[in-house]
Amino acid sequence: MHKETVRTNPGLPPREAFKPRCLSIDLEVGIKDQRIHRFAAIRGDTGESLVYRGSDLGRALAQLDAIAEGAAFVLGHNLIAFDLPNLAAVRPDLRLLGFIGWWNQVNSSNTPV
Numbered sequence: 001m002h003k004e005t006v007r008t009n010p011g012l013p014p015r016e017a018f019k020p021r022c023l024s025i026d027l028e029v030g031i032k033d034q035r036i037h038r039f040a041a042i043r044g045d046t047g048e049s050l051v052y053r054g055s056d057l058g059r060a061l062a063q064l065d066a067i068a069e070g071a072a073f074v075l076g077h078n079l080i081a082f083d084l085p086n087l088a089a090v091r092p093d094l095r096l097l098g099f100i101g102w103w104n105q106v107n108s109s110n111t112p113v
Helices: 057-068 079-090 101-111
Strands: 022-029 036-041 047-053 074-076
Touching: 022 057, 022 079, 036 057, 036 074, 036 079, 047 057
Parallel strands: 022 074
Antiparallel strands: 022 036, 036 047
């Protein structure tokens, strides 16, 4: 029986060192009502996370904004065409929208992305 071995590249830092300063988010929005029903977010560098399950959306978005503080970038599945517009529709003053500088330009010009 052969034992599996994992080979590492000595030129790369250990996997534990890979902690990007990102905020990863995913929204669940109702098809019929276009309302945010749930979302989850996690910071890659701190591990801080937030799960919203449908209670106080305003409070949850304030917490999301606080978690986003200091992030270098935001990532998510269909972030540009879906998550950001839905967040902006509910709370256009979210700081996490502002630190994505191009978002304000795209949003204000109504230019397709």
